[in-house]
Amino acid sequence: MEAVGFGLMMAINLIKQSLFFIFLFFVSMSASVAWANNLKLNGLDEVTINTASNTMTFSFNLTQDNSWRNATNYDAIWVFMKYSTDGGATWNHATMAGSGINPVGYVIPNGFQIVVPADGKGFFLQRSGYGTGSISLTNIQFVWNYALDGVSSTVAQAANTLHTIYGVEMVYIPQGAFYAGDGSQFGSLEYAFTQGSSVNTPWYIQSESAIQTTNTPNGGYYYQNTGAKGDEFPSGASFLIPASFPKGFGAFYLMKYELTEGQWVSFFNTLPIAARPYRDITSGNAKTGGKNSQGVVNRNTISWNSSIPSSMATTLRPSRPVSYVSWPDVAAWAEWAALRPITEFEYEKAARGIDNPPTAGEFVWGTTSLTAPNPGDIVPNNDENGTETLGDTANINSNALAWSSGDGRSGGIAAGQAGPLRIGIFAASTSNSTNPRASSGAGFYGNMELSGNLAEPTVTVGRQEGLNFHGTNGTGNLTAQGFATNGDWPGMDSNNANGINSTVGIGYRGGDFQSLNSTAFETSARTYAVKDPDSQGCLQRYDSNCGVFQGGRLGRGAS
Numbered sequence: 001m002e003a004v005g006f007g008l009m010m011a012i013n014l015i016k017q018s019l020f021f022i023f024l025f026f027v028s029m030s031a032s033v034a035w036a037n038n039l040k041l042n043g044l045d046e047v048t049i050n051t052a053s054n055t056m057t058f059s060f061n062l063t064q065d066n067s068w069r070n071a072t073n074y075d076a077i078w079v080f081m082k083y084s085t086d087g088g089a090t091w092n093h094a095t096m097a098g099s100g101i102n103p104v105g106y107v108i109p110n111g112f113q114i115v116v117p118a119d120g121k122g123f124f125l126q127r128s129g130y131g132t133g134s135i136s137l138t139n140i141q142f143v144w145n146y147a148l149d150g151v152s153s154t155v156a157q158a159a160n161t162l163h164t165i166y167g168v169e170m171v172y173i174p175q176g177a178f179y180a181g182d183g184s185q186f187g188s189l190e191y192a193f194t195q196g197s198s199v200n201t202p203w204y205i206q207s208e209s210a211i212q213t214t215n216t217p218n219g220g221y222y223y224q225n226t227g228a229k230g231d232e233f234p235s236g237a238s239f240l241i242p243a244s245f246p247k248g249f250g251a252f253y254l255m256k257y258e259l260t261e262g263q264w265v266s267f268f269n270t271l272p273i274a275a276r277p278y279r280d281i282t283s284g285n286a287k288t289g290g291k292n293s294q295g296v297v298n299r300n301t302i303s304w305n306s307s308i309p310s311s312m313a314t315t316l317r318p319s320r321p322v323s324y325v326s327w328p329d330v331a332a333w334a335e336w337a338a339l340r341p342i343t344e345f346e347y348e349k350a351a352r353g354i355d356n357p358p359t360a361g362e363f364v365w366g367t368t369s370l371t372a373p374n375p376g377d378i379v380p381n382n383d384e385n386g387t388e389t390l391g392d393t394a395n396i397n398s399n400a401l402a403w404s405s406g407d408g409r410s411g412g413i414a415a416g417q418a419g420p421l422r423i424g425i426f427a428a429s430t431s432n433s434t435n436p437r438a439s440s441g442a443g444f445y446g447n448m449e450l451s452g453n454l455a456e457p458t459v460t461v462g463r464q465e466g467l468n469f470h471g472t473n474g475t476g477n478l479t480a481q482g483f484a485t486n487g488d489w490p491g492m493d494s495n496n497a498n499g500i501n502s503t504v505g506i507g508y509r510g511g512d513f514q515s516l517n518s519t520a521f522e523t524s525a526r527t528y529a530v531k532d533p534d535s536q537g538c539l540q541r542y543d544s545n546c547g548v549f550q551g552g553r554l555g556r557g558a559s
Contacts, residue, residue: 093476262318275482299419
């Protein structure tokens with residue numbers, strides 16, 4: 001039996017037992033207990049303040065239905081805090097004290113650990129030893145260094161200073177060599193990575209060292225041009241992929257699921273009023289486009305009353321992947337959450353795993369076959385509430401199905417509409433499967449829906465604007481208009497003060513729910529890997545002339 005990351009047979013069996021997948025949860029000190037996905041955080045409370053060290057210690061409780069760690073990899077929860085010094089009108093990102101594993105002042109029950117990265121923008125909560133199953137942790141303690149955020153002891157203790165924490169489910173992708181490209185004889189038609197112009201042998205990424213592409217018939221790193229408009233490198237071009245560009249060899253964390261409507265609304269509602277029009281996906285302008293409706297369109301249920309800028313955005317289906325987002329939108333969310341985009345190399349690594357020889361034409365779940373559902377397969381045939389399943393063995397949402405059950409039934413809120421399914425839905429049909437990875441549509445390490453549903457935005461190697469990416473993580477803070485600020489990320493304006501407002505340097509992997517050609521779902525297919533909307537002359541959010549419904553899935557470096 002093929003070796004799989006995180007004991008996939010056991011982990012997916014756990015996933016199928018719990019079907020409500022939103023995975024972003026926030027809790028403030030004044031909030032009551034609430035649920036989100038398989039993750040619940042509650043009881044946020046101030047434990048003590050140390051004015052000598054300018055730190056404040058907080059405690060909270062956490063439960064999660066599905067958690068694992070084995071010899072291969074593990075899942076983790078990225079936890080970060082926002083604070084407001086004006087009663088909730090504006091929010092800022094909190095910097096943690098200390099760094100490393102279980103720093104001084106942090107408290108975590110036995111069997112678990114807290115890992116604070118060097119930038120202190122949050123922490124990973126994960127198992128410290130092997131184990132699987134549900135977890136329930138109480139009195140977890142972490143430490144905010146408010147002085148690093150420019151907050152005085154007086155302000156930190158003020159009555160109108162509020163705190164909110166968020167949790168995002170992640171998967172740890174371990175360090176190791178892997179193949180990029182699948183060796184298919186049709187690889188040149190999907191623009192996959194090959195070792196030469198006359199061979200189909202895939203690239204082998206065995207370090208984070210720089211890669212020099214060459215115009216060689218065999219035995220090198222050969223680049224296939226995808227036909228994108230703009231300044232894409234031609235086939236056989238000689239260019240350097242710098243050592244600073246994340247190639248996937250190094251370890252990183254990747255979101256377990258696609259960005260959801262619930263996550264998006266939670267983010268949007270923390271934005272200052274001046275920034276909200278720029279992140280309003282229900283409308284749009286001649287550059288961005290948008291849903292152009294407060295109703296349900298292509299199963300997107302987000303609504304925001306722009307005539308009352310202080311009003312809150314809402315969603316009827318928080319567990320559904322968010323559509324009608326642009327790369328600047330997703331980059332803003334990544335910046336806000338202190339995460340980062342992933343490269344197309346990292347996408348293939350997460351899908352294929354370490355040192356697994358690729359199979360020509362394989363999909364992200366490791367086989368060359370796929371099973372699409374039928375229009376009436378959403379069960380129960382009622383309003384979808386995050387517990388809905390599919391009444392078959394499908395492992396991908398494809399072919400722009402006009403759903404006729406669930407929300408798509410006659411009289412449902414999305415009657416006859418095509419669009420994404422809730423995250424994690426395919427894991428529910430694996431109970432009798434001999435290959436649960438294929439049955440659930442999971443990547444090698446357990447990331448769900450890497451193909452179909454919504455296209456995955458990735459940093460391309462096909463343009464210099466992509467190669468400028470150095471893998472920096474988000475800072476947690478946006479411009480006043482709600483744009484991401486990391487200068488090495490694709491899409492940065494020539495005036496850095498304007499932030500990321502372009503799509504050049506980004507691309508897409510994995511296909512989406514309306515892709516009719518199954519090759520778009522293949523792990524190594526690069527058909528849209530360089531075809532960003534701005535370079536193609538299309539609207540940034542969604543344009544039927546470009547035909548890509550993108551979502552969001554972000555990562556973070558493991559060091």
